[in-house]
Amino acid sequence: SNRRKIIRAIQVYYENGRTLSSILNEQHSGKTDVKSGPLRYPSPCILWVKCRQPELNQRLDSRVDDMMTRGLLAELENFHKEALRLENLKRIGSLEDQTHVYPHGVLQMIGFKEFHEYLQLSSEERNTEDGQKLLHKG
Incomplete structure (x- = not known):
């Protein structure tokens, strides 16, 4: 739910002094040493299946x-x-x-x-x- 996401974003900002989006961008850019690290492959192929x-x-x-x-x-x-x-x-x-x-x-x-x-x-x-x-x- 949006409420839960907003609460989580506020919690992250309160704990880190940074926005959640900036932390996620850093993680995905590979410029961090977090456990999850950057994306496994530099250019992933994402398939978006559309359905009526x-x-x-x-x-x-x-x-x-x-x-x-x-x-x-x-x-x-x-x-x-x-x-x-x-x-x-x-x-x-x-x-x-x-x-x-x-x-x-x-x-x-x-x-x-x-x-x-x-x-x-x-x-x-x-x-x-x-x-x-x-x-x-x-």
Whole structure:
């Protein structure tokens, strides 16, 4: 999201006194000794695949349907349960690691945020008509 990117850019500027774009430009120019270093090849070939939006939407929907049949929902529910557990531990002071703040970090992965509203429901609410609508909306 743009909000997250803006916050990250401000954080980088606050920590380094330099804009994120200037740091990235330096990294990609090869004038730095950062671990990632410059691009692997000096003149990479980038292919940009274009697709009509209706066709792309159909492919994405098909991919999500396939993921659902292979257990995506159970995986998301487990992720959600663990995220809430970590958030509760942090709230009571048993966890100092701030990397597991919900819904940040890995919990912004594709699929999780789309089902966020559904996952916020109780087990009983998930089985209602409204719960099923939220599931299909995701």
